[in-house]
Amino acid sequence: MHVPDGFINAPVSVAAGVAAAAAVAVSLRGARRELDERTAPLAGLVAAFIFAVQMLNFPVAAGTSGHLLGGALAAILVGPFTGVLCVSVVLLMQGLLFADGGLSALGVNITVMGVVTVVIAYALFRGLLAVLPPTRRSVTGAAFVAALVSVPASAAAFTALFAVGGTTDVALGKVFTAMVGVHTLIGIGEGLITAATVGAVIAVRPDLVHGARELTTPLKLRVDGQLVDAPATGAAPAAAPATRSTKKVWAVGLGAALVLAGFVSYYASASPDGLEKVAADQGFDAKAEDHAAADSPLADYGVKDVDDARLSGGLAGIIGVGATVAVGTGVFWTVRRRRAAELTATSTAPPAG
Template structure:
């Protein structure tokens, strides 16, 4: 759902840019509380993983594809504030390096694809885990529902922005119906990817999942007809005491394989926004991307003729760049948290 330059007029794009900058500023402050010793090493990896999975367009209808937005996944894994920052990093790298998503529309994209998805998904996720049984399965179920709802919510937000600042006169009722309809289908794929990813991490390292902290109920034993909490086992070190290094390396390897190899088999059909824009006629004012001449534009390496090698290498470069920028940014936020804590002490 990357909005290109030319869809939204300059004044509304500027306002969206200010709103996105404000959201990032708030998220930078909030992320200081989230980026502890468990979340900090994971946050850059989450951004890189989302970048990789966004390269995997999947078919959702005749001539239409979709891809992960990632707001729900990021919020559940590393927290809502850090989640907004993860999506902002991904969108920034995509816009600058790969000419994907307009640069003047960066504020629109961060607001629609990042802020809206994170806020809607995490609010719904937290509400569900409060009423569902306090188990790991509840976390995966809640992640599915949250991700599913976040995608059409993002589509509705885009329609609202277009209603205010769209550059082409189109019947907004039909645009809204088409956008929400196709992105509900895309949301099913988003929900499946989010649930499987969250479920996999919860299964091996539940301590690394921000949304799963403190949710597992203690084991109960019946003693004299009454249920009491079982004493914790003393023979094993707690999961949280284990180093996340192996998990981090495994996640990085998965991201590299997805971006460098599996992405070659992604659907070539236009995504939901592109398809609706073409069908409803509001793609007439699309402008050429300012980074169209980038060596990595359109997710290929300029000068390499073999499509598989060009796309795979571009994906690997994108994962590495996103990981480096994201990790650096989150390290700085983590350092500010440490300095702030030290000052308070």
């Protein structure tokens, strides 16, 4: 659902940019409470994984495809504030490097694909967990529903912006019906991908799933000054979750992202995605403007001057995953370190009076 330049007029694009900037600023502060030494690098990995899976368009109807938006997945895995930042990093990299999503429409895309999906999905996810039994199956089921609903909600948000600032005079009722209809189908795919990913992580490391941390509250014991999970009868004390390494999870996740972007993406559907299809059917696709980064060596997810389509696309995907994980991890480590510095300054400050 990457909105190109030209679909939304300048005043509304600017307003959306201001809203997106405010949301990112709030998320930067909120993410300080969500990120720790384990989750900061994993948040960068989540951004890279979303980038990779977004390359895998899947067919949803005759001549139409869809792809993961990722807001629900990011919010459930690393928290809602960090989730907004994850999707924003992905959209920024796509716009700058791959000419995907207009640069003047970046605020629109962050608002529609990042903020709306995260807010709707996480609110629904937490609401469902409040009434469902506290089990892993409930977490994956709630993730599926939340992700599914977040996609047509995002489509409705785009339609609202188009109603205010659309550059083409079209029947808004038809745009709304078409956008929500096709993105509900895409939402089913989003739900399946989100539930499968959350389920896979929660099966091996439930402590790394932000949305599942309250699933169980094990008895804690203090060992050598640290709180650890109480062992089962006759078992040796296990390492505290905070001390467990995340290297294996990180390596497996990065490997999966590289395989998806570098190899599986070649088999993605070539059909236009939901927004492109609706724009063509409703007659406002001609308003799309040439991308400012159209001459990028990675534009359209291919490496310039590499003639083999499979190799070109695969290399572009691998470069994109690497760039996204590097930028994302840098951002999240910076946020984490700033939080740590604030806590240190607070703890070492002399008492008042």
